[in-house]
Amino acid sequence: xxxxxxxxxxxxxxxxxxxxxxxxxxxxxxxxxxxxxxxxxxxxxxxxxxxxxxxxxxxxxxxxxxxxxxxxxxxxxxxxxxxxxxxxxxxxxxxxxxxxxxxxxxxxxxxxxxxxxxxxxxxxxxxxxxxxxxxxxxxxxxxxxxxxxxxxxxxxxxxxxxxxxxxxxxxxxxxxxxxxxxxxxxxxxxxxxxxxxxxxxxxxxxxxxxxxxxxxxxxxxxxxxxxxxxxxxxxxxxxxxxxxxxxxxxxxxxxxxxxxxxxxxxxxxxxxxxxxxxxxxxxxxxxxxxxxxxxxxxxxxxxxxxxxxxxxxxxxxxxxxxxxxxxxxxxxxxxxxxxxxxxxxxxxxxxxxxxxx
Amino acid sequence: xxxxxxxxxxxxxxxxxxxxxxxxxxxxxxxxxxxxxxxxxxxxxxxxxxxxxxxxxxxxxxxxxxxxxxxxxxxxxxxxxxxxxxxxxxxxxxxxxxxxxxxxxxxxxxxxxxxxxxxxxxxxxxxxxxxxxxxxxxxxxxxxxxxxxxxxxxxxxxxxxxxxxxxxxxxxxxxxxxxxxxxxxxxxxxxxxxxxxxxxxxxxxxxxxxxxxxxxxxxxxxxxxxxxxxxxxxxxxxxxxxxxxxxxxxxxxxxxxxxxxxxxxxx
Numbered sequence: 001x002x003x004x005x006x007x008x009x010x011x012x013x014x015x016x017x018x019x020x021x022x023x024x025x026x027x028x029x030x031x032x033x034x035x036x037x038x039x040x041x042x043x044x045x046x047x048x049x050x051x052x053x054x055x056x057x058x059x060x061x062x063x064x065x066x067x068x069x070x071x072x073x074x075x076x077x078x079x080x081x082x083x084x085x086x087x088x089x090x091x092x093x094x095x096x097x098x099x100x101x102x103x104x105x106x107x108x109x110x111x112x113x114x115x116x117x118x119x120x121x122x123x124x125x126x127x128x129x130x131x132x133x134x135x136x137x138x139x140x141x142x143x144x145x146x147x148x149x150x151x152x153x154x155x156x157x158x159x160x161x162x163x164x165x166x167x168x169x170x171x172x173x174x175x176x177x178x179x180x181x182x183x184x185x186x187x188x189x190x191x192x193x194x195x196x197x198x199x200x201x202x203x204x205x206x207x208x209x210x211x212x213x214x215x216x217x218x219x220x221x222x223x224x225x226x227x228x229x230x231x232x233x234x235x236x237x238x239x240x241x242x243x244x245x246x247x248x249x250x251x252x253x254x255x256x257x258x259x260x261x262x263x264x265x266x267x268x269x270x271x272x273x274x275x276x277x278x279x280x281x282x283x284x285x286x287x288x289x290x291x292x293x294x295x296x297x298x299x300x301x302x303x304x305x306x307x308x309x310x311x312x313x314x315x316x317x318x319x320x321x322x323x324x325x326x327x328x329x330x331x332x333x334x335x336x337x338x339x340x341x342x343x344x345x346x347x348x349x350x351x352x353x354x355x356x357x
Numbered sequence: 358x359x360x361x362x363x364x365x366x367x368x369x370x371x372x373x374x375x376x377x378x379x380x381x382x383x384x385x386x387x388x389x390x391x392x393x394x395x396x397x398x399x400x401x402x403x404x405x406x407x408x409x410x411x412x413x414x415x416x417x418x419x420x421x422x423x424x425x426x427x428x429x430x431x432x433x434x435x436x437x438x439x440x441x442x443x444x445x446x447x448x449x450x451x452x453x454x455x456x457x458x459x460x461x462x463x464x465x466x467x468x469x470x471x472x473x474x475x476x477x478x479x480x481x482x483x484x485x486x487x488x489x490x491x492x493x494x495x496x497x498x499x500x501x502x503x504x505x506x507x508x509x510x511x512x513x514x515x516x517x518x519x520x521x522x523x524x525x526x527x528x529x530x531x532x533x534x535x536x537x538x539x540x541x542x543x544x545x546x547x548x549x550x551x552x553x554x555x556x557x558x559x560x561x562x563x564x565x566x567x568x569x570x571x572x573x574x575x576x577x578x579x580x581x582x583x584x585x586x587x588x589x590x591x592x593x594x595x596x597x598x599x600x601x602x603x604x605x606x607x608x609x610x611x612x613x614x615x616x617x618x619x620x621x622x623x624x
Binding site for chain 2: 249251252254255256257258259260261265269270273276349351352353356
C-alpha cells in the first residue's frame with residue numbers, strides 16, 4: 001500500500017518534468033545525473049568552504065569568549081562582524097545553487113536554514129556572554145543546553161505528563177468527537193443549523209477562563225488538561241469537516257446522483273475524500289492548539305509534574321534557564337507533532353493541487 | 358446486433374419520448390421559462406444533437422432526461438420509464454462539460470466508479486474497465502492519475518466511465534466544449550467511430566454548428582427565452598465519414614440551415 005503510493009508520487013513528478021507524459025521516465029533517465037555546468041559547483045564549493053571557515057573560527061571565538069566573559073575587547077566584536085559578512089556571502093553562494101538532483105537539493109534546502117539558525121544561536125551566545133547579560137533576563141544558549149542535559153530526567157517526566165497523557169489523549173478525543181459530530185450534523189440538518197452557530201461561540205471562549213473550571217470538574221491530574229484540549233480542538237475539527245463535506249463541486253455531485261448512489265456511497269467515495277484536505281488543515285491547527293491548551297491549563301493546578309507546572313514554578317524561583325529548557329522541549333515536540341501531521345497529509349492527499357510537487 | 362435489438366417488442370418504442378415538456382425556474386427575479394412546450398422523440402440508435410445559443414435550455418433539457426432537473430409540465434419517458442426510474446435502472450451514461458474525474462483515483466479506478474456503486478464484482482469490473490479503456494485508447498494510461506493526463510484524454514476517460522455500465526443511452530453535455538479545435542476534431546471522429554461500433558443512442562449538446570452537423574443524424578435547433586425547439590433537421594451523410602465531408606455542398610447546406618434557424622430564433 002505504502003509502496004504503491006510512493007510510486008504514484010514519483011510518477012506524478014516525472015510526468016510533470018517531462019514534456020510527454022508517456023516517456024517522461026525515459027527522458028529523465030537519459031539526462032545527466034547532475035545537470036549543472038561546473039561553474040555552479042565552483043560557487044557551491046566556495047560557499048561551503050567559507051561557511052566551514054566561519055564554523056571553525058566562530059568555535060574558537062566561543063572558547064575565547066568563555067575564558068573572558070563580559071570582558072572582551074573591540075577586536076572580538078570586529079571579528080564577529082567579519083564572521084557575519086563571511087556567513088552572508090557563504091549562504092548566498094549556497095542558496096543560489098539549484099540542482100535537479102533531488103537528494104542534493106534537499107540537503108541544500110536544509111543547510112541554508114540550518115546556517116541561519118546556528119548564526120542566531122551564535123549571536124545570542126556572544127551577546128549574552130560578551131556583555132554579561134544577567135541570566136534572569138536572558139540565559140545564554142550554552143546555559144540552557146547545560147540545564148537541558150542535566151535535567152533530562154525531569155524534562156522526560158514533564159513531557160510524558162503533559163504531552164503523552166494530556167495533549168495526545170485530548171487531541172484524539174477532541175478531533176475524533178469533532179469529526180463524528182460533523183458527520184452527524186451533515187446527516188441531520190437540524191444539528192448543523194443549531195450546532196454550528198454555537199460552535200463559533202464556544203471556539204471564542206477564552207482558554208484562561210475555561211481551564212480553572214475544567215480543573216474543578218476533572219481534578220488536578222492530566223484529565224482536566226485533556227478536557228481543555230478537547231474543548232480547544234473540537235470545534236476547529238467540526239467546522240472544517242462540515243465545510244469540507246460541502247466543498248464538493250456540483251458536477252461531481254451530479255455524477256454520483258446519476259449513478260443512483262446512496263448517501264453512504266456518496267459520503268465514502270466522494271465527500272470524505274474531498275473533505276480530507278480540510279480535515280488535515282484542522283489536524284494541523286489543532287496540533288498547535290493542543291500544546292498551548294495543555295501547558296496553559298497546568299498553570300491552574302496540577303500534580304507536581306508537567307511542562308506548564310514546571311514553567312510556572314521555575315519562573316517563580318528565578319530558574320529562567322529551566323523555563324527555557326522546557327520551551328525548547330515544547331518547541332521540538334510541537335514541531336514534530338505538526339511535521340508528522342503534515343507528512344500524513346502529504347501521504348493521504350497527494351492528489352490535491354497543493355501537494356503535487 | 359441491430360436486428361436482434363429490433364426483434365424485441367419493446368425496442369420499437371422510442372428511447373426518449375417527450376410531449377409538451379415545460380420547465381419554469383423560480384428565481385428571485387421572477388419565473389424563468391427554461392423549457393417551453395417541447396415535443397421530441399429519439400429513436401433507438403439515433404445520434405441527436407441539441408444546438409442553440411446559451412440560455413436556450415439545451416443543457417436543461419438533457420438534465421431533465423437524466424433526472425437532474427424536474428420538469429414543471431408535460432410528459433417525458435426514457436426507455437419507457439420515468440427519468441427517475443431510468444436513472445435508478447442505470448439506463449443512461451452521462452458525460453459532463455468537464456471530465457469530473459476524481460483526482461484521488463487512478464484512471465482505471467475512475468472508470469470503475471459507476472461499477473463499484475452498482476455493486477458489480479471485482480473481476481467483472483476489471484474486465485469492463487480494460488474493455489472500455491481500450492475502446493477510448495487509454496489502456497496504457499490506466500495507472501495514471503487524471504491530473505497527469507491532457508484535457509482530451511481526461512474527457513475520453515470520462516466517456517469510458519459513462520460507457521462501462523453498458524447503457525443503451527449516452528447523454529453528452531458539451532463534452533468537448535473546453536478543448537481546442539484540433540483535439541475536438543479528433544475526438545469527434547473517434548466518437549463517430551465509437552457510435553458506429555457500439556450502436557448506442559447518443560444525445561449530444563453543443564453550440565458548435567460544424568460539430569453538430571458532422572456528428573448527428575438529427576439536429577434539434579433550439580432558441581432562448583423561452584427555451585423551445587424551432588427546427589429539427591435530418592442529415593443523410595454516409596455512416597463511414599471523415600472530417601472531409603465538411604467541405605461538401607451537402608454539409609454546407611445543412612450548416613446553413615442550422616445557422617438560419619439559430620438566427621431566426623434570436624429575433
